[in-house]
Amino acid sequence: MESLTLSDVEQKYYSDLFVYCDVDNTKKVASNGKVLDLFRAAQLSNDVVLQITELCGATRLGHFGRSQFYIALKLIALAQSGLPLRVESLNSVKDLPLPRFVVGKNEQESRHTAMYPDTENQGPYSSVIPRPPGRVPAKKLSTHEVIQPCVSAVEPQPDTTSPVVSPHQSPPTSPHAWRKHKRQASGGAVDRPPAVAGAAWPPFREAQPGTHSGDGMWASHSPPPVQESWVSFTDTPPSSTLPAVHPSSAQESTTVRTVASAATTNEIQRQASGYEDPWKITDEQRQYYINQFKTIQPDLTGFIPGSAAKEFFTKSKLPILELSHIWELSDFDKDGALTLDEFCAAFHLVVARKNGYDLPEKLPESLMPKLIDLDDSAGVPESAPEVGFSSSPVEVTPNKSPSMPSLNQNWPELNQSNEQWETFSERSSSSQTLTQFDSNIAPADPDTAIVHPVPIRMTPSKIHMQEMELKRTASDHTHPTSPLMAKPPELSEEKKLAAIKFPGSTVGDGYSSSDSFTSDQEPISSAVTRQRSHSGTSPEGLKAVAPPPPPPRPHASHSRSSSLDMNRNFTAVAAGQQAGVVAFPPAVPPRPLPTQTSVPHGHRPVDGDGLPAHSSTSPQQMPEQPNFADFSQFQVFAVEQPVDDGDTQQDGGQVEKGVDAAGAVRATKNDTQAEERTPATVNSAKGSTPLAPPPKPVRRRLKSEDELRPDVEDHPQKSSVVPGVLATQASIPRSIGKDKKAIQASIRRNKETNTVLARLNSELQQQLKDLLEERISLEVQLEQLRPFSHL
Amino acid sequence: MALVGSWLYNICLAVVCVVPTQNELKFHYTVHTSLDVVEEKVSAVGKALPDQRELYLGLLYPTEDYKVYGYVTNSKVKFVIVVDSSNTSLRDNEIRSMFRKLHSSFTDVMCNPFYNPGDTIQSKSFDSIVSAMMVQSS
Numbered sequence: 001m002e003s004l005t006l007s008d009v010e011q012k013y014y015s016d017l018f019v020y021c022d023v024d025n026t027k028k029v030a031s032n033g034k035v036l037d038l039f040r041a042a043q044l045s046n047d048v049v050l051q052i053t054e055l056c057g058a059t060r061l062g063h064f065g066r067s068q069f070y071i072a073l074k075l076i077a078l079a080q081s082g083l084p085l086r087v088e089s090l091n092s093v094k095d096l097p098l099p100r101f102v103v104g105k106n107e108q109e110s111r112h113t114a115m116y117p118d119t120e121n122q123g124p125y126s127s128v129i130p131r132p133p134g135r136v137p138a139k140k141l142s143t144h145e146v147i148q149p150c151v152s153a154v155e156p157q158p159d160t161t162s163p164v165v166s167p168h169q170s171p172p173t174s175p176h177a178w179r180k181h182k183r184q185a186s187g188g189a190v191d192r193p194p195a196v197a198g199a200a201w202p203p204f205r206e207a208q209p210g211t212h213s214g215d216g217m218w219a220s221h222s223p224p225p226v227q228e229s230w231v232s233f234t235d236t237p238p239s240s241t242l243p244a245v246h247p248s249s250a251q252e253s254t255t256v257r258t259v260a261s262a263a264t265t266n267e268i269q270r271q272a273s274g275y276e277d278p279w280k281i282t283d284e285q286r287q288y289y290i291n292q293f294k295t296i297q298p299d300l301t302g303f304i305p306g307s308a309a310k311e312f313f314t315k316s317k318l319p320i321l322e323l324s325h326i327w328e329l330s331d332f333d334k335d336g337a338l339t340l341d342e343f344c345a346a347f348h349l350v351v352a353r354k355n356g357y358d359l360p361e362k363l364p365e366s367l368m369p370k371l372i373d374l375d376d377s378a379g380v381p382e383s384a385p386e387v388g389f390s391s392s393p394v395e396v397t398p399n400k401s402p403s404m405p406s407l408n409q410n411w412p413e414l415n416q417s418n419e420q421w422e423t424f425s426e427r428s429s430s431s432q433t434l435t436q437f438d439s440n441i442a443p444a445d446p447d448t449a450i451v452h453p454v455p456i457r458m459t460p461s462k463i464h465m466q467e468m469e470l471k472r473t474a475s476d477h478t479h480p481t482s483p484l485m486a487k488p489p490e491l492s493e494e495k496k497l498a499a500i501k502f503p504g505s506t507v508g509d510g511y512s513s514s515d516s517f518t519s520d521q522e523p524i525s526s527a528v529t530r531q532r533s534h535s536g537t538s539p540e541g542l543k544a545v546a547p548p549p550p551p552p553r554p555h556a557s558h559s560r561s562s563s564l565d566m567n568r569n570f571t572a573v574a575a576g577q578q579a580g581v582v583a584f585p586p587a588v589p590p591r592p593l594p595t596q597t598s599v600p601h602g603h604r605p606v607d608g609d610g611l612p613a614h615s616s617t618s619p620q621q622m623p624e625q626p627n628f629a630d631f632s633q634f635q636v637f638a639v640e641q642p643v644d645d646g647d648t649q650q651d652g653g654q655v656e657k658g659v660d661a662a663g664a665v666r667a668t669k670n671d672t673q674a675e676e677r678t679p680a681t682v683n684s685a686k687g688s689t690p691l692a693p694p695p696k697p698v699r700r701r702l703k704s705e706d707e708l709r710p711d712v713e714d715h716p717q718k719s720s721v722v723p724g725v726l727a728t729q730a731s732i733p734r735s736i737g738k739d740k741k742a743i744q745a746s747i748r749r750n751k752e753t754n755t756v757l758a759r760l761n762s763e764l765q766q767q768l769k770d771l772l773e774e775r776i777s778l779e780v781q782l783e784q785l786r787p788f789s790h791l
Numbered sequence: 792m793a794l795v796g797s798w799l800y801n802i803c804l805a806v807v808c809v810v811p812t813q814n815e816l817k818f819h820y821t822v823h824t825s826l827d828v829v830e831e832k833v834s835a836v837g838k839a840l841p842d843q844r845e846l847y848l849g850l851l852y853p854t855e856d857y858k859v860y861g862y863v864t865n866s867k868v869k870f871v872i873v874v875d876s877s878n879t880s881l882r883d884n885e886i887r888s889m890f891r892k893l894h895s896s897f898t899d900v901m902c903n904p905f906y907n908p909g910d911t912i913q914s915k916s917f918d919s920i921v922s923a924m925m926v927q928s929s
Contacts, residue, residue: 305904320905323905325914325915327904328916334898776885
């Protein structure tokens with residue numbers, strides 16, 4: 001006998017068939033009986049069958065051993081494929097479709113369509129009714145037979161809609177073939193899903209009378225035949241819709257028919273068999289689950305609370321321990337409630353368990369709550385409310401400071417935040433303060449997260465004006481707009497910077513695109529640019545387009561880390577007014593950015609509320625606030641730009657002293673500076689001093705607190721004003737009146753920001769003290785315990 | 792390892808013994824006595840907002856040849872870890888992380904609606920996590 005190499009699919013399939021035929025469990029199958037029936041069911045001529053028999057050596061042996069049987073099956077496949085029967089071709093033919101056996105007698109459906117490893121949803125199901133591990137194959141087979149005939153009885157027409165797919169991981173020698181047939185039948189029974197679903201559900205309800213007979217029948221079989229367990233949730237009659245038709249056992253089929261009357265069994269079995277192919281859920285199953293889900297929770301995107309789920313699954317009469325295990329497996333996000341996905345997975349596991357399959361240790365991949373696309377969408381909203389509050393701080397941790405924007409916009413992260421959710425305690429323990437810190441900052445004002453230093457550009461381009469405004473609002477909206485007027489190029493740069501919401505990356509862009517600042521300045525575009533700057537679009541982008549919706553808050557990390565970059569950038573840009581796009585992460589308290597002072601020339605102090613960024617115009621400060629585009633202030637700020645610039649220069653000097661100093665300090669300083677600038681801006685509005693580089697942005701950058709947000713918010717206004725200023729440079733004189741209002745408003749904002757920063761500072765100091773105290777105490781304790789360690 | 796999950800009037804005690812070779816009874820005794828220390832620490836903490844730091848009680852009492860670490864959750868569930876003193880490699884941070892893991896897995900167990908508070912914890916995942924921790928630390 002030629003050695004036979006079978007693929008996994010084939011192996012399973014053949015083993016199933018062998019087991020099926022091996023009713024006596026003697027490991028060899030007689031020529032007569034099932035084998036021949038099977039072969040005949042292959043729809044091959046008798047001659048071919050005889051030839052096959054000879055080839056496989058059964059003729060010699062007088063019976064089919066396993067190997068002979070397998071060879072015969074392979075030959076059948078060959079024959080069905082139209083290939084000549086050759087022993088040599090047994091192993092040479094690749095991708096041979098599995099032999100197909102048409103259910104001839106007993107209304108068997110064609111069991112095997114092309115079975116390929118690709119498990120289709122339906123296919124896997126049928127082919128999958130995994131035998132409970134460790135079960136005697138014979139029993140399974142019998143059960144199987146019973147089921148199949150039932151199915152066949154009910155579903156005489158083999159429905160080949162669902163190609164039977166041999167499960168990859170068939171349970172031990174489960175008669176895949178039959179299962180596949182079932183599957184096919186189930187495919188045919190698709191029209192019954194409603195009935196089936198309804199009937200299948202009875203497992204959880206109380207038995208239908210009709211099912212009792214089935215139950216009795218089932219009971220006669222070995223324990224949890226796949227389908228039975230499903231059925232026996234309560235008394236679901238074995239689904240007669242089992243597609244698999246057993247070639248033999250007419251009697252069984254008869255009995256089964258009675259039993260199998262309930263289509264549910266088939267469905268159920270099918271569904272149960274869906275566990276194969278590792279735990280895949282068929283469509284009918286899923287639909288059934290969904291219907292069940294609806295009975296508990298009409299909203300498919302909602303949750304089923306744990307208690308309701310508990311009651312529901314308790315009806316399955318599984319032991320609590322197993323239900324507990326199932327719950328652990330299926331509650332993916334550990335939230336104590338089941339989403340639709342989780343519910344389907346849990347239900348599936350329950351069915352599997354009922355059918356005798358052991359529960360996996362880990363949730364099978366196919367049951368992972370990604371089966372339905374609700375996962376992200378549903379998971380997100382689901383997780384969002386639950387996790388949002390917890391995850392936001394988590395996400396906001398410094399580790400994820402860059403994710404601040406993601407917090408607001410990247411809901412899928414929340415799914416991943418499940419881990420965060422789970423490890424919330426961990427996070428909070430270590431980084432609670434920080435998280436609180438960040439949480440305040442991050443979600444608060446995505447737009448104002450990073451305040452770009454308002455590039456003080458004197459070009460009258462609108463965009464520049466807007467950027468100027470942005471920066472101004474971001475840093476100190478008191479920056480005189482005069483610089484803008486006076487230095488459109490600077491403004492353009494600043495605008496660019498302003499556009500760059502996030503410091504680091506965009507700063508460079510901002511600077512590089514200083515030339516682009518000469519873009520048009522329009523009040524509207526200023527707002528646009530502001531918004532765009534928030535999103536950290538490159539300055540070019542800023543100029544060009546209407547502002548996209550305010551991007552998420554810039555990363556706190558940016559604010560901090562980018563400060564230096566900003567400084568560098570600022571200094572580098574030197575061109576006129578370096579867009580002090582100061583990353584204005586509201587999270588971090590402004591830190592002194594010493595180098596920014598030089599920058600101011602191009603920078604518009606983004607810190608609108610007296611943030612220290614006077615000198616160091618963090619380029620991104622401005623963009624933070626575009627959202628708060630105070631269109632009305634555009635012109636004002638634009639007007640003020642020149643003034644600001646002039647003041648910023650002054651402020652730059654001050655800033656140099658302590659750029660990005662503690663917020664409080666700076667705030668005060670900025671306030672004064674802002675105030676100074678305000679009048680300066682007013683003056684500049686009159687076309688006086690050139691726009692000093694906005695010192696604010698640099699300082700802004702380190703803001704990481706909520707308090708900063710208001711500042712940032714102010715800044716956007718200012719920055720938005722900047723472009724507006726730029727745009728309206730020509731009309732500065734006209735907007736003097738507005739300037740005053742804007743200045744006053746900016747003053748207020750600065751003061752608010754100042755107070756917020758001061759508060760933040762004090763809180764941080766307090767936290768620091770606490771930590772130090774704890775540290776000291778721990779060290780002392782350690783010292784005390786040290787002697788003990790030697791014991 | 793002696794994993795004792797039992798509800799005692801709103802107290803759940805999980806004893807994780809790094810050295811599983813010793814007499815369990817002795818550990819039980821130790822744990823119960825350490826409960827007193829825990830209570831003392833819990834009552835001593837009068838802060839309004841119990842934060843994570845407070846949850847971790849730290850070294851409760853170094854005695855003889857083992858050290859006892861305590862951890863209490865917001866719901867007054869107490870975790871006690873008894874570590875062999877000879878195992879000096881366990882740093883405080885490691886203990887903290889162990890407690891955190893314990894806490895998170897414990898909450899997972901609690902979330903299970905099929906778990907009735909008061910039953911011994913039979914969650915496999917919980918056990919596996921605990922076992923992994925023990926193995927890792929020992």
